Amino acid sequence: MQQQHRIIVIGAGYTGASAAGRLARRLRNEDVSITLVNAEPDFVERVRMHQLAAGQDLRPRPFREMFAGTDVQLRLAKVTGIDVDHRTVSVTDPNGAGEPEDLEYDTLVYALGSAWNAHAVPGAAEHAHDIAGRPGALRLRDRLAALAPGEPVVVVGGGLTGVEAATEIAETRPDLDVALVARGALGDWLSPKGARHLRKVFAGLKITAHEHTVATAVEADHVTTAEGDIPAAITVWTTGFAVHPIARATALETADNGQIVVDATMRSASHPDVYAIGDAALVAGPGDKPLRMSCASGVPTAWQAADAIAARLTGGKLPTISARYFNQCVSLGRKEGLIQYVTADDRAASAALTGRLAAFYKELVCKGAAWGVANPTMGLPTRRRRATGEPVRAGATAA
Numbered sequence: 001m002q003q004q005h006r007i008i009v010i011g012a013g014y015t016g017a018s019a020a021g022r023l024a025r026r027l028r029n030e031d032v033s034i035t036l037v038n039a040e041p042d043f044v045e046r047v048r049m050h051q052l053a054a055g056q057d058l059r060p061r062p063f064r065e066m067f068a069g070t071d072v073q074l075r076l077a078k079v080t081g082i083d084v085d086h087r088t089v090s091v092t093d094p095n096g097a098g099e100p101e102d103l104e105y106d107t108l109v110y111a112l113g114s115a116w117n118a119h120a121v122p123g124a125a126e127h128a129h130d131i132a133g134r135p136g137a138l139r140l141r142d143r144l145a146a147l148a149p150g151e152p153v154v155v156v157g158g159g160l161t162g163v164e165a166a167t168e169i170a171e172t173r174p175d176l177d178v179a180l181v182a183r184g185a186l187g188d189w190l191s192p193k194g195a196r197h198l199r200k201v202f203a204g205l206k207i208t209a210h211e212h213t214v215a216t217a218v219e220a221d222h223v224t225t226a227e228g229d230i231p232a233a234i235t236v237w238t239t240g241f242a243v244h245p246i247a248r249a250t251a252l253e254t255a256d257n258g259q260i261v262v263d264a265t266m267r268s269a270s271h272p273d274v275y276a277i278g279d280a281a282l283v284a285g286p287g288d289k290p291l292r293m294s295c296a297s298g299v300p301t302a303w304q305a306a307d308a309i310a311a312r313l314t315g316g317k318l319p320t321i322s323a324r325y326f327n328q329c330v331s332l333g334r335k336e337g338l339i340q341y342v343t344a345d346d347r348a349a350s351a352a353l354t355g356r357l358a359a360f361y362k363e364l365v366c367k368g369a370a371w372g373v374a375n376p377t378m379g380l381p382t383r384r385r386r387a388t389g390e391p392v393r394a395g396a397t398a399a
């Protein structure tokens with residue numbers, strides 16, 4: 001009997017879990033084994049981390065329920081390294097302790113996502129909070145719950161995550177003094193209609209916007225800027241995500257920011273038996289602009305990688321979907337939202353949806369994204385094909 005082709009997917013966020021489910025739909029259990037490695041036992045809805053931090057409880061989504069009855073084998077473990085020459089992934093127990101073990105793969109899908117940039121400015125790692133993952137969001141939740149009325153909370157970062165965090169906190173805790181620090185004008189990436197709406201919501205929630213202000217350091221009780229210190233009992237840092245250092249420590253070709261360089265099928269430019277997806281991959285989008293780290297653009301990269309792996313193993317046709325943007329969905333608390341329609345390459349178009357309808361739409365998008373992950377073998381029809389080709393080995397030429 002032909003040996004099973006061993007596919008290991010590392011990281012079970014939006015993209016890794018989607019890729020594993022799609023692979024199970026496309027390929028036969030007799031031909032391939034699919035192992036999904038993740039450090040946490042539950043799927044984390046990262047797009048709701050500001051809600052978790054603000055005190056809302058999220059629905060638990062255990063992987064063992066999500067993947068029950070599928071051909072995906074779950075492995076609760078922390079990835080500590082990859083040897084791309086020997087095709088092994090080193091794992092320990094989920095806490096990073098215990099005896100290390102090497103898992104062998106024929107094809108690796110790298111989907112470890114990203115975290116916050118704790119070293120963006122001096123003092124951030126020691127004094128600031130993050131909402132890029134569950135542990136950070138839970139720490140912030142505890143701190144917020146302990147704050148007395150009138151105490152100042154400063155959110156640094158005027159992008160999507162910062163705006164969502166500031167509005168969520170201000171709506172939940174109107175007794176706090178919430179401020180946001182933005183390098184440019186508030187909502188300067190939005191259409192005039194979208195930016196006007198954002199200002200209206202900020203005014204309604206009494207959030208102070210420190211515009212054209214660059215935070216240069218964080219202390220225990222303030223944020224330092226060129227314009228002066230801003231008092232902060234809590235600082236929330238949201239100025240962009242940083243990828244995990246694991247890929248950069250391998251022989252994989254990576255960009256300056258540590259993202260893995262891939263081709264149009266999400267296959268590593270340097271190692272054809274490795275695919276990278278989601279935040280961890282440097283993917284050329286429309287106009288050759290790198291795709292923004294987002295769930296919206298990341299999930300199609302998971303489909304692309306899974307379909308490409310299946311096609312290469314079964315002698316099928318390679319997928320040719322090209323990623324594009326449609327809208328940016330921004331929650332502004334639970335009662336308000338903003339859907340900014342964008343061009344294919346993510347520039348604001350004039351149209352924007354605002355108000356309760358936008359909040360409802362954003363909620364639907366979040367639910368839909370989680371549903372897609374939680375129902376890995378539902379949705380598209382199953383088209384399992386027999387593997388025909390030889391397993392792709394290191395050194396083979398990337399198509």
Ligand SMILES: Cc1cc2nc3c(=O)[nH]c(=O)nc-3n(C[C@H](O)[C@H](O)[C@H](O)COP(=O)(O)OP(=O)(O)OC[C@H]3O[C@@H](n4cnc5c(N)ncnc54)[C@H](O)[C@@H]3O)c2cc1C
Binds near residue numbers: 013047113132295
């Ligand atoms: C507050 C917030 C709001 C957001 N809102 C939006 C939005 O509205 N729209 C949008 O498109 N995007 C949004 N994003 C961005 C989006 O969440 C990410 O781009 C997306 O989660 C990336 O998916 P991923 O699968 O690449 O990585 P992740 O979802 O981060 O998944 C990575 C997985 O790898 C696991 N992992 C990491 N390291 C290890 C290790 N060493 N060993 C084992 N497992 C490991 C993690 O536990 C996780 O399960 C938001 C992000 C945040 C933080």
